[in-house]
Amino acid sequence: MSTPHIDASPGDFAELVLMPGDPLRAQALATQVLEGAKQVNGVRNMLAFTGRYQGHEVSIMGSGMGMPSISIYAHELYDHFGVQRIVRVGTCGALTTDLQLGDLVLATAASTDSAMNRERFSGWDYAPAADFAMARAAYDAAVSAGLAVTAGEVMSTDWFYHPDTEFVDRVAAAGVLALDMETAALYALARQHQRRALTLLTVSDVIPAGAHFTPAERQSAFGAVIDAILPALVNEA
Ligand SMILES: O=P(O)(O)O[C@H]1O[C@H](CO)[C@@H](O)[C@H]1O
Numbered sequence: 628m629s630t631p632h633i634d635a636s637p638g639d640f641a642e643l644v645l646m647p648g649d650p651l652r653a654q655a656l657a658t659q660v661l662e663g664a665k666q667v668n669g670v671r672n673m674l675a676f677t678g679r680y681q682g683h684e685v686s687i688m689g690s691g692m693g694m695p696s697i698s699i700y701a702h703e704l705y706d707h708f709g710v711q712r713i714v715r716v717g718t719c720g721a722l723t724t725d726l727q728l729g730d731l732v733l734a735t736a737a738s739t740d741s742a743m744n745r746e747r748f749s750g751w752d753y754a755p756a757a758d759f760a761m762a763r764a765a766y767d768a769a770v771s772a773g774l775a776v777t778a779g780e781v782m783s784t785d786w787f788y789h790p791d792t793e794f795v796d797r798v799a800a801a802g803v804l805a806l807d808m809e810t811a812a813l814y815a816l817a818r819q820h821q822r823r824a825l826t827l828l829t830v831s832d833v834i835p836a837g838a839h840f841t842p843a844e845r846q847s848a849f850g851a852v853i854d855a856i857l858p859a860l861v862n863e864a
Pocket residue numbers: 647648649691692693716717718719787806807808809
C-alpha cells in the first residue's frame with residue numbers, strides 16, 4: 628500500500644532508516660554503504676533506498692528541508708511502513724567556535740521556534756529529546772573511532788535566513804550548540820508514534836567564524852563518519 632508521498636509496498640523499508648535532508652545525499656550514501664541497494668521511492672524525487680549493511684537491512688531516504696517536510700515522511704514511515712528507528716544524518720550551523728567544520732554534533736534535545744510541537748502538545752512547551760539508547764550507542768562509537776563528536780542541544784528553526792539579526796546571538800547565549808531545521812519535529816513525532824529517533828549532524832557552517840562548507844562538501848557530508856557509527860546502530864536494536 629503506498630501513501631501520498633511514498634510509492635512503496637509494506638516490507639520495502641527496513642526497521643532502521645537513515646534520513647539526510649538531501650535526497651541526492653541519500654542516493655550517495657546508499658551507493659557508498661549499502662549492499663544491493665534498491666530504490667524504493669521516487670515520488671517528488673524524494674529518493675529512498677533499501678539494502679544490506681553488515682547483514683542487516685537498512686533504508687536511506689531524504690527528508691527534504693524543514694519540519695513540515697520531515698514530518699510528512701517520518702509520519703508515513705512510522706505509521707504505514709513499520710519503521711521503528713529514524714536517524715537523521717544532516718548538517719548544521721554551529722553557534723560556537725568551539726566546533727569546527729566537519730565536527731559531529733549529537734542532538735540530545737532540540738528547542739524550536741516552530742509551532743508544530745506546541746500545537747501537538749495542547750499549547751504547552753514540549754521537550755523533544757533523542758532516544759537515549761541510540762544516542763549512547765552512537766556517541767560511544769564516535770568516540771571510539773576518534774571522531775570529534777559533541778553531544779548537546781540544537782535549535783530546529785523554521786528560518787535559514789532569519790530576519791532578526793540578533794536571532795543567532797540570542798540562541799547561542801542560551802547555550803544551544805547548533806542550528807538545524809528538522810530535529811525538534813522528528814523527536815516529537817517519534818514519541819507520538821511510540822517509535823525512536825536520533826539526530827547526528829555534521830557541522831557545515833561555523834556561523835560566528837563565517838566558515839562554510841562548499842555545496843559539494845555539504846552533499847558528501849557524513850559519508851566519512853557513517854562506517855564508524857552504523858555498526859553500533861544496526862546492532863543496538
Ligand atoms: O543538510 P540537511 O540534512 O538538509 O540539514 C540542514 O540543511 C538544510 C538547510 O540548508 C536544512 O535541512 C538543515 O537542517
